[in-house]
Amino acid sequence: MEEGETARVKVVASLDLFADFARQVGGDRLNVSNLIPAGADPHTYEPVPSRVAKLTKADLVIVNGLRLEAALEDVIEENTPSSTPIVELSEGLPAISSDDHDGNPHLWLDVQNAIAYVERIRDALVEIDPAGAETYRANADSYLAELRTLDAEVATAIDSIPSDRRKLVTFHDAFSYLAQRYGLQVVDVVVASPGKEPSAKDVANLVDAIAAEEVPAVFKEPQFNARILELAADDAGVEVCTLYSGTLDKKVNTYVKLMRFNARELARCLG
Numbered sequence: 001m002e003e004g005e006t007a008r009v010k011v012v013a014s015l016d017l018f019a020d021f022a023r024q025v026g027g028d029r030l031n032v033s034n035l036i037p038a039g040a041d042p043h044t045y046e047p048v049p050s051r052v053a054k055l056t057k058a059d060l061v062i063v064n065g066l067r068l069e070a071a072l073e074d075v076i077e078e079n080t081p082s083s084t085p086i087v088e089l090s091e092g093l094p095a096i097s098s099d100d101h102d103g104n105p106h107l108w109l110d111v112q113n114a115i116a117y118v119e120r121i122r123d124a125l126v127e128i129d130p131a132g133a134e135t136y137r138a139n140a141d142s143y144l145a146e147l148r149t150l151d152a153e154v155a156t157a158i159d160s161i162p163s164d165r166r167k168l169v170t171f172h173d174a175f176s177y178l179a180q181r182y183g184l185q186v187v188d189v190v191v192a193s194p195g196k197e198p199s200a201k202d203v204a205n206l207v208d209a210i211a212a213e214e215v216p217a218v219f220k221e222p223q224f225n226a227r228i229l230e231l232a233a234d235d236a237g238v239e240v241c242t243l244y245s246g247t248l249d250k251k252v253n254t255y256v257k258l259m260r261f262n263a264r265e266l267a268r269c270l271g
């Protein structure tokens, strides 16, 4: 380990998206890692020992809550030191109800909620590392300004889509907050919850919904097998496009890039 490395504040976030938020706020003061690797599905991912080991040394743990990390909850509880705060980013924010959760967990796809997440991370860092307060506040201020610009940019892109074409069919139920904030309608999803297999009837209903609502395109997500969505799109004669929901990759490797990609893809495929 390099000189100075040990002195850094160790932050473990569940998703790479939240690790990105922490890096934006903490910069060089932090050593940030994520439990769920890029490209994995947060709902069902079970962590490997090397990632769990990071928890035992963490100064701060960041999770979403609302059962997003259902498969990780016990691991986090058992391995986080009792003196280490666990920040639940969605806590107290207005949640949209969903079929099999207390609330739909994907709040960050509305940039206003991402802003609340970042403010919460900033406050937690100031609390555990007061010596860095000025740095955290200054970094957060400039990042929050970037997010407010992003919010307007996403709104403008979606406003360019004719209102009768602002319809979403996606793999899983991740885009309700995006739809609510920017004026889209969620028509259907392939699975109510990842990890469950859709039945033949579900797929038939999906094809019917795409046709009945005259949905211009459907959206796969990089972390899920798109076969069923491709079959349904083929049957209905519409294009398959891509939206990112909860995980990054090499090309789309920050939250800002994720939202920007989604906004452009929505405008391209629905507009």
Ligand SMILES: [Zn+2]
Residues within 6 Å of the ligand: 043, 106, 172, 173, 174, 245, 246
């Ligand atoms: Zn999800």
